[in-house]
Amino acid sequence: MSHTSTILLLGSGELGREFVISAKRLGAYVVACDSYDDAPAMQLADAREVFSMLDGERLREAAEKHRPDYIVPEIEAIRTSVLAELEEEGFTVVPSARAAQLTMNRDAIRDLAANELGLVTSKYRYAKNLEEVKAAAQHTGLPCVIKPVMSSSGKGQSTVRSEAGLEEAWDYACANMRGDRQRVIVEQFVDFDYEITLLTVRHKDGVIFCPPIGHRQERGDYQESWQPTPMSDTAIDKAQEMARKVVDDLGGYGLFGVEFFVRGEEVIFSELSPRPHDTGMVTLVSQNLTEFDLHARAVMGLPIPGELRARPAASAVILAERDSASLAYEGLAEAMADGADIRIFAKPTSRPYRRMGVALATAGDTDEARRKARDAAHRVRILYGD
Ligand SMILES: Nc1ncnc2c1ncn2[C@@H]1O[C@H](COP(=O)(O)OP(=O)(O)OP(=O)(O)O)[C@@H](O)[C@H]1O
Ligand SMILES: NCC(=O)N[C@@H]1O[C@H](COP(=O)([O-])[O-])[C@@H](O)[C@H]1O
Ligand SMILES: [Mg+2]
Structure with missing residues (x-):
């Protein structure tokens, strides 16, 4: 069989699943990897490899194979x-091994953004034991947000409002951290007016931005997102300038999800993903080229349009309530009755709050789209067989 290119996808969740669709439309052969079998992206890919992405030997084996x-x-x-070694040896890592290295841990990307690039961030300090957590909270003030340096989707994250809560937050972070470093970031709590994801595409001819995506989070995990979200010219200019600085520094080609908090005209850099972003799933209905299409094009060196537009649209997540390894779904027809669309990720197991699907809707404005997407998400029922 002949393909335009071969892609080794490291991680095979819902974002990978949509990326596989976009890449395969462009003729790619995709090998999907994750730590468990039948992960969402594997179900659509050409081949799969099951191993922990933190297992360096298996990772190298997969690349060499x-x-x-x-x-x-x-x-x-x-x-x-x-990844850095493989890049040295001539493999192309997307967007770059440096980007993957710096964003894997919150401390590396935060130090780069705040210290080297001079971006505005919340006050922060790192800690590797309870004593240091207490000292860090003195520095940031209360409330503060405590997160493991290696985690995502809010895992191990909590907001602490009084000194008495610091120990519990430290224990919670330790119990939920990934990787091998017992280290947390303690951040000043930002009382923002709203927060955004600025999807930023770095491609062979330059850098371009999607209209900003607004989102709402609970437990550090996204619940709904909408696009476009209104921003003053000053605020959008600041966000774009910071996003450009950081993606140019990280290098390589691909789409990045750059997260900001906005308070008045003040724009505060939070973090970024050097890949499609969960809140960007709204682009599945809002943009002609979704964030996954844009990532695939940028990676493969294909043209990106000079302007990216979005029609008013929203996404709302469908979360599991409990653990199960036997899942079924009901209510899709009702959910789609008012024009919303549903994506089911077909994860083989559930756990409390695990994201199992997403509802998507367009409308005349984003408030109406949010309502439609939320209603649709509520109509999908997950059935637990065990
Ligand atoms: N310093 C802060 N002040 C106020 N809210 C915060 C702060 N840090 C995080 N949050 C809230 O928690 C959410 C998740 O935080 P963050 O993006 O750092 O975590 P994450 O685990 O990397 O999430 P994801 O992987 O989904 O992007 C933010 O979008 C925001 O709503
Ligand atoms: N905020 C990052 C994010 O949304 N990542 C997405 O969630 C998957 C893991 O889900 P799981 O924890 O349900 O396996 C990842 O593989 C990715 O698609
Ligand atoms: Mg985030």
Whole structure:
């Protein structure tokens, strides 16, 4: 069989699943990897490899076996030192091994953004034991947000409002951290007016931005997102300038999800993903080229349009309530009755709050789209067979 390129996808969740669709439309052969079998992206890919992305030996083996044109990380927790070696040896890591390395841990990207690039961030300090957590909270003031340096989707994250809560937050972070470093970031709590994801595409001819995406989070995890979200010219200019600085520094080609908090005209950099972003799933209905299409094009060196537009649209997540390894779904027809669309990720197991699907809707304005997407998400029922 002949393909346009071979892609080794590291992480095979819902974002990878949509990326596989976009890449395969452009003729790619995709090998999907994750730590468990039948992960969402594997179900659609040409081949699969099941191993922990933190297992450097297995990672190298997979690269040597498939000889991919592009190694595309889909999660943070990857043995990135091996990505750096592979890049040295001539493999292409997306967007770059340096980007994967610096964003895997919150401390590396925060230090780069705040210290080297001079971006505005919340006050922060790192800690590796309870004593240091207490000292860090003195520095940031209360409330503060405590997160493991290696985690995503809010895992191990909590907001602490009084000194008495610090110990519990430290224990919670330790119990939920990934990787091998017992280290947290303690951040000043930002009382923002709203927060955005600025999807930023770095491609062979330059850098371009999607209209900003607004989102709402609970427990550090996204619940709904909408696009476009209104921003003053001053605020959008500041966000774009900061996003450009950071993606140019990280280098390589691909789409980045750059997260900001906005308070008045003040724009505060939070973090970024050097790959499609969960809140960007709204682009599945809002943009002609979705964030996954844009990532695939940028990676493969294909043209990106000079302007990216979005029609008013929203996404709302469908979350599981409990653990199960036997799942079924009901209510899709009702959910789609008012024009919304549903994506089911077909994850083989559930756990409390695990994201199992997403509802998508367009409308005359984003408020109406949010209502439609939320209603649709509520109509999908997950059935637990065990
Ligand atoms: N310093 C802060 N002040 C106020 N809210 C915060 C702060 N840090 C995080 N949050 C809230 O928690 C959410 C998740 O935080 P963050 O993006 O750092 O975590 P994450 O685990 O990397 O999430 P994801 O992987 O989904 O992007 C933010 O979008 C925001 O709503
Ligand atoms: N905020 C990052 C994010 O949304 N990542 C997405 O979630 C998957 C893991 O889901 P799981 O924890 O249900 O396996 C990842 O593989 C990626 O698609
Ligand atoms: Mg985030």
